[in-house]
Amino acid sequence: MVNVDDFGAKGDGTDDSEVFKKAWKETCSSKEGVLVVPKNRIYRLKPITFSGPCKSALALKIYGTIEASVDPSDYQKDRRHWLMFNNVQNFVVEGGGTINGHGNIWWRNSCKIDKSRAVTFYGCKNFRVTNLRIINSQKMHLSFQKCINVKASNLIITAPEKSPNTDGIHITETQNVQIMSSVIRTDQNYCDQETPCQEQYSAVQVENVTYKNIEGTSASQVALKFECSKNYPCEGIVLQDINLNLQEDGNAKDSCVNVRLSSRGRVSPHCPGEE
Incomplete structure (x- = not known):
């Protein structure tokens, strides 16, 4: 089991991105990969990609809070993704914690300019996302793209009424998806301009x-x-x-x-x- 605090994560709202990268690398190469984000702590992250394939089945247990950086300059290289899981198989993300996208800095812009996703699973297989709160996404809260065999359950996905394009769950090019026992409270279809949309x-x-x-x-x-x-x-x-x-x-x-x-x-x- 790998605890992000053991790698030097501060958990006080300052940037812990590099620590999370090191902790993920260690977990991914382990025979029994379990990465723990402790409760009662706030870990602030810049855009980060958790890449596979990993050596064995893997679990990411989020008990505390992971929140997005609020500095727009941190997103210059990739404005479309914040937390991204790429090519990971046989794993689960769970724990009862919170993922906070701090989306208000994106909501000021048009959805036609920015289409950032809080949490993206790309090219992943055989995984579960369960028992989490995903709130105030930059735009889309949760995205499954080119994935196979996905189970999403016991999720609470929320954003304020006036937050634009903060869709709940996006599914593209993905097979065999189950979404169960979840609460989604987000403003799904609208025209964001004064003249009628074509x-x-x-x-x-x-x-x-x-x-x-x-x-x-x-x-x-x-x-x-x-x-x-x-x-x-x-x-x-x-x-x-x-x-x-x-x-x-x-x-x-x-x-x-x-x-x-x-x-x-x-x-x-x-x-x-x-x-």
């Missing part, structure tokens, strides 16, 4: 996705929205036991465009044409 044309098709056992409230009238590509509509979408209400009085509405879906159990609001 319609975007997509060559990406979304298919075979199940949304199950979801409850929540919506600040906007439309609580359930599928806006899919005309050329490549969403297919094989299953809604099961969905209950979304408005924060204020009244009935929530749906908006379903270019989507083929079916429903099971109670689904509210209910898209027209559901099977």
Whole structure:
């Protein structure tokens, strides 16, 4: 077991980036790789990549708080990533701690300029992300890209109501993903300019996705929205036991465009044409 404090991490809000790099390298090369971030401590990090492959199965146990540097100059080399896990297999990230992106310095800019991600898993296989709080992301909170066999559970992902483009979880080019028992409170689709945004044309098709056992409230009238590509509509979408209400009085509405879906159990609001 490797503890970041044993490598000299201060845990007092000052920069611990180099210590985390050394601790990860030691853990990755160990036969029993467990890296511990202790509780009741705050570790501030600049953009950092945790790279594999590692010698054995690995666990990163975050009990304390990891927070992003608030100095914009620290992100000059790569403004799109803060914490990145690259080509790591057979591992788990857990612990009940907090990952804080300190996103307010990004929120001042347009989402069309900056698309930074708080936590990115790229090219990773057979891993779990569980029992963590990910808050105030620069833009996207959690991203899975080119990954295989992913389980995300017991996550709390939150950002203030007015924070732009702080999406909860992004999934791209990834196979076999399960997202369960999580709370996501983030402002998902909007036009960030005074003039109307032009319609975007997509060559990406979304298919075979199940949304199950979801409850929540919506600040906007439309609580359930599928806006899919005309050329490549969403297919094989299953809604099961969905209950979304408005924060204020009244009935929530749906908006379903270019989507083929079916429903099971109670689904509210209910898209027209559901099977």
